[in-house]
Amino acid sequence: MDEKKTHPALKRTIMVIAMALTGFHLFATFLWIAPSSALREVIPGDLLSKYMIPMWGQSWSVFAPEPINGDYYFDVRAVVSTPDGGEETTDWVRATDVELDHSTYKLFPPRSAGLAIGVASDLKGSWEALSDDHKAIVALDYFKGDDSVDRLEAKLSEYDDPDGAVSSYLEDEEVATRYATQVALAVWGEDVQRVQYQAARQNVVPFAKRNDKDAERPAIQPVPVGWRALSFAENQSNEEFAQYFCASDTVRCVSEQ
Known part of the structure; x- marks a missing residue:
């Protein structure tokens, strides 16, 4: 009972x-x-x-005060060594397209499919906060020697930075360089010597012109960054990243050639 x-x-x-x-x-x-x-x-x-975060994070807000109105791109290319001892510059690979292919028409897309978009968005945002002098510096090449990052930081510090934009930019550039390094190694293999990447944004057709059949999207807004030395994060697995990245049909990696 x-x-x-x-x-x-x-x-x-x-x-x-x-x-x-x-x-x-x-x-x-x-x-x-x-x-x-x-x-x-x-x-x-x-x-x-x-x-x-990270399980229940939402990428939108009630009333959508700032709806998504543009696309972000992240392009990577590299300089690779050749068998005759020379160097060769590769074509650009659009990493954002490769990663989006992992989620297109997928019922359960991986969260990593938006990684390149996040890298491009962060880099574009912090770059916009830089002064014109700082932007001119980051467009230069910094890849020679083990102190290339220190030399870039030292050069940027020569100009006024009242809002602390440089430190935020350098953090985002470090992430972008490490991501570009993984992409380059996955696509072109161990012969990669240095990388260059370009984050960019392109807005959609303005709402007021939505019914204009001749309307064109505004021009792409690039973030010009010079060549950078390869950079690696602690506990970073290039092998696992290559397996994930190269699973897309939109890119042909060195392991498939």
């Missing part, structure tokens, strides 16, 4: 817990996608961001 009474109580307890968890999730999701307000302070500290 007691055992029969226990089961309904257990079911009710499980149901209450499940409803509480569901309610918290819905509330947290609302706070995350809603415009920023004091209501977020209901959840203390950084608990909200830790809960939402």
Whole structure:
């Protein structure tokens, strides 16, 4: 008799817990996608961001105050050594197209399919904050010697940077260089000597011209960056990246030749 009474109580307890968890999730999701307000302070500290990222992160907001209105591109090329001791410059590879191929028509696309877009977006944003003098410097080549990054940083520090834009840019450039290094090694193999990459954005046709059949998309907005030495992150697996990246049919890697 007691055992029969226990089961309904257990079911009710499980149901209450499940409803509480569901309610918290819905509330947290609302706070995350809603415009920023004091209501977020209901959840203390950084608990909200830790809960939402990376599993439940959303790439849009309620009322879409800034809807996506453009495409980002990330192109990579390299200088490779040749059997006769010379060097050869490769063609450009659009890494964003390669990665998007991993998600196109896929029911469960990998989260990594937007990696190149994220790299391009971050680099473009931090580059825009630089002064014209700083932009001219990052367009130069810095790849010779083990101190190429230090020399670039030292040159950039010669010009005023009241808003601290340079440090943010250098962080994003480091990420971009390491990503470009992995792309280059995956596509052209161990003969890669240095890399160059270009992040760019192209806006869509303006909304006011949406019905104009002759309307054209605005020009591409590139981020000119010079040649850079290869760069590697700790615990970075070039082999695993190559297996993932080269699985796309839009690129032919050295392992397939």
